[in-house]
Amino acid sequence: MIEVEDSFNHISYKTWQKIIKSIPKLIIRKYPYEDIQFLFNIMYWSGLRPAEAIKLHKEDFHLKTRKIDLFETKTKHYDSAIIRTQFVDELKSWLGEKENGPLFPGLIYKTLYRWMKKLGIMCEVIAWTTSRKITREMTVCHAPRKSIGKNLLAGVHKSPDGSEYTILEVSKLLRHSDPIMTQKHYLNVDDMAMRKKY
Numbered sequence: 001m002i003e004v005e006d007s008f009n010h011i012s013y014k015t016w017q018k019i020i021k022s023i024p025k026l027i028i029r030k031y032p033y034e035d036i037q038f039l040f041n042i043m044y045w046s047g048l049r050p051a052e053a054i055k056l057h058k059e060d061f062h063l064k065t066r067k068i069d070l071f072e073t074k075t076k077h078y079d080s081a082i083i084r085t086q087f088v089d090e091l092k093s094w095l096g097e098k099e100n101g102p103l104f105p106g107l108i109y110k111t112l113y114r115w116m117k118k119l120g121i122m123c124e125v126i127a128w129t130t131s132r133k134i135t136r137e138m139t140v141c142h143a144p145r146k147s148i149g150k151n152l153l154a155g156v157h158k159s160p161d162g163s164e165y166t167i168l169e170v171s172k173l174l175r176h177s178d179p180i181m182t183q184k185h186y187l188n189v190d191d192m193a194m195r196k197k198y
Contacts, residue, residue: 043144050141
């Protein structure tokens with residue numbers, strides 16, 4: 001599998017898998033570890049913003065059509081996200097044990113941010129340990145969303161038929177109104193990464 005290196009605005013899939021496995025080390029009392037692992041993976045695979053993910057209800061998921069209702073988002077009065085084909089069976093098993101209603105009741109952005117910062121130290125995640133003064137970007141809670149975009153375009157994840165994703169398709173996943181936005185804000189290459197490659 002192709003691998004894209006970690007940077008201040010990108011988490012490689014190898015590091016992402018390490019993060020998911022490390023979630024039990026956070027010692028979270030209010031939520032089962034599995035729930036938080038699914039929260040993180042839903043954010044990653046469906047390209048969700050943190051505020052969209054933490055308010056999800058069970059009934060927002062439509063597995064047959066592979067759609068998540070997001071209702072009012074940062075940019076629209078109603079929006080929906082796509083569920084990755086390969087993620088459907090895992091979601092079905094997890095959601096099957098849940099009652100209707102909020103999946104992460106009482107969870108707030110600040111708590112999610114704190115978990116990510118702790119995991120950043122545990123797993124040496126550049127995107128979660130580099131100061132915003134340096135990155136000049138919202139690279140903590142938005143890192144999963146930015147990372148899935150980069151990983152898809154780099155060919156880290158292929159479609160079910162084995163083809164690679166285009167920028168138009170990734171823009172659709174991220175629900176951008178214009179692919180230029182995807183290219184400008186989500187595909188930045190930091191100086192360090194460019195120096196290593198060049």
